[in-house]
Amino acid sequence: MNPNSPNLLIVDDDETIQRLLVMAANDHGWKPVAASSGLEAIDLIDEHVEAVVLDLGLPGMNGIETIGRLHEKFPNVLVIMLTGTNDAETAVQALKAGACDYLTKPFELQRLFDLVCATVRNNQRPDKNSSVPKKISKPSLQTSSPRMKQLFHQIKKAASLDSTILLTGESGTGKTYIARQIHMLSERASEDFITVSCPALPRELLETELFGHEKGAFTGASTARAGRFEQASSGTIFLDEIGDLPQELQPKLLNVLQDREFFRVGGNKLIKTSARVIAATNVDLHSRVNAGTFREDLYYRLNIIELVIPPLRERKEDIPQIIEHILARIAANRNTETWTLTKNAAASLQKSNWPGNVRQLENVLERATAFSESNIIEAEDIIGVLEAPSPANQGRQILSEPGLTLHEIEREAFIQTYIRTGKNKAKTARELGISERSVYNLMGRHGLK
Numbered sequence: 001m002n003p004n005s006p007n008l009l010i011v012d013d014d015e016t017i018q019r020l021l022v023m024a025a026n027d028h029g030w031k032p033v034a035a036s037s038g039l040e041a042i043d044l045i046d047e048h049v050e051a052v053v054l055d056l057g058l059p060g061m062n063g064i065e066t067i068g069r070l071h072e073k074f075p076n077v078l079v080i081m082l083t084g085t086n087d088a089e090t091a092v093q094a095l096k097a098g099a100c101d102y103l104t105k106p107f108e109l110q111r112l113f114d115l116v117c118a119t120v121r122n123n124q125r126p127d128k129n130s131s132v133p134k135k136i137s138k139p140s141l142q143t144s145s146p147r148m149k150q151l152f153h154q155i156k157k158a159a160s161l162d163s164t165i166l167l168t169g170e171s172g173t174g175k176t177y178i179a180r181q182i183h184m185l186s187e188r189a190s191e192d193f194i195t196v197s198c199p200a201l202p203r204e205l206l207e208t209e210l211f212g213h214e215k216g217a218f219t220g221a222s223t224a225r226a227g228r229f230e231q232a233s234s235g236t237i238f239l240d241e242i243g244d245l246p247q248e249l250q251p252k253l254l255n256v257l258q259d260r261e262f263f264r265v266g267g268n269k270l271i272k273t274s275a276r277v278i279a280a281t282n283v284d285l286h287s288r289v290n291a292g293t294f295r296e297d298l299y300y301r302l303n304i305i306e307l308v309i310p311p312l313r314e315r316k317e318d319i320p321q322i323i324e325h326i327l328a329r330i331a332a333n334r335n336t337e338t339w340t341l342t343k344n345a346a347a348s349l350q351k352s353n354w355p356g357n358v359r360q361l362e363n364v365l366e367r368a369t370a371f372s373e374s375n376i377i378e379a380e381d382i383i384g385v386l387e388a389p390s391p392a393n394q395g396r397q398i399l400s401e402p403g404l405t406l407h408e409i410e411r412e413a414f415i416q417t418y419i420r421t422g423k424n425k426a427k428t429a430r431e432l433g434i435s436e437r438s439v440y441n442l443m444g445r446h447g448l449k
């Protein structure tokens with residue numbers, strides 16, 4: 001076999017997504033080839049291709065039909081389908097059509113490539129010398145925040161144990177990110193890290209997703225399928241938004257945590273698992289226990305080690321290095337040089353309150369870098385993309401944040417209005433009941449010009 005033959009086929013008609021996936025695939029050690037349609041994919045596929053990342057919504061022959069045609073040529077090729085948001089029904093269709101797995105858009109690139117690796121590894125024939133890249137990146141646990149220092153100390157200790165971990169924190173604080181770091185610091189680092197988002201699927205589908213099913217377990221189950229616990233094998237399984245685990249599935253998860261065994265749906269063979277469980281929640285699980293929607297015994301089984309991830313506004317010291325990290329990641333994904341921020345741009349990011357935490361900061365940087373004409377990001381680039389909350393939320397959001405100074409409240413109110421009015425200074429002045437001259441003064445005071 002030619003070592004340079006492509007081993008991953010990417011099929012997406014959106015040129016930007018296609019380019020992004022190809023770059024990320026290269027970064028993850030794959031040799032990708034890309035197609036923009038089902039027909040092109042059928043043309044390009046050969047025996048070296050181990051897996052196909054296939055967009056469902058292709059023009060002409062759609063993703064579901066394409067799976068069938070690819071399998072006519074290469075019955076063993078592994079297909080991972082990319083589906084639209086909340087598209088559980090289509091996801092079932094994709095699985096029935098022969099996809100090994102699927103991912104709902106939008107997704108993290110890291111998550112896609114974790115899934116591709118896990119799928120290929122789990123379907124490897126013993127004789128096959130697979131090219132699954134075993135790339136283990138070193139976790140970076142550097143921080144200037146005293147709270148994060150303490151947390152990272154706990155993380156290192158927790159990683160060396162095998163206990164179940166519960167990560168709690170607001171949405172976007174980095175629970176998934178931390179779960180992956182724990183996995184990479186643990187002895188399981190070379191094994192798979194498998195993520196399951198509990199609210200993403202309806203109950204029946206979530207049950208087969210977690211525990212797998214036997215052939216004939218339900219209409220359409222034409223083949224047996226291993227679930228995520230089996231795929232995680234001796235790696236780590238990350239259960240995101242565990243507070244949304246349907247009540248009917250809670251006893252089954254409790255059994256897995258207690259006895260480390262379960263049945264596939266429709267199966268009668270006990271399956272053992274040694275996967276480590278990390279769960280995460282952004283709701284107060286204890287109040288769900290009190291409300292009777294979450295089992296108390298399961299809560300205590302999950303909550304053996306609880307790690308609380310603080311919101312970004314409570315660890316602002318870390319903002320500069322998180323920015324640097326995110327910019328480097330964006331640059332690597334786009335295969336470009338990284339960016340530097342002007343003093344005012346950095347100050348602007350530093351001052352913001354980040355109600356959406358690191359995810360919001362990441363979105364702002366993604367957009368600012370996409371629109372920036374050079375490798376320098378100015379305050380204007382930032383202000384242009386800072387998300388403006390809806391007018392209905394605006395006042396509530398500012399006033400509900402405890403501990404804000406008058407200066408910070410003024411800044412938030414000003415920026416939100418300025419963005420909402422499309423950076424129109426006259427409109428901003430009218431809405432805020434101030435003169436246009438004051439708008440210029442406020443821009444100066446808050447580092448926006």
Ligand SMILES: Nc1ncnc2c1ncn2[C@@H]1O[C@H](COP(=O)(O)OP(=O)(O)OP(=O)(O)O)[C@@H](O)[C@H]1O
Pocket residue numbers: 108169170171172173174175176177178240280282322325326358359362
């Ligand atoms: N310390 C960090 N450095 C760089 N990037 C980070 C850091 N923490 C989080 N991120 C990035 O921020 C984004 C949001 O993080 P993540 O998905 O882990 O949050 P979450 O708490 O799991 O969110 P949710 O509760 O909504 O599932 C991700 O893209 C992640 O890679």
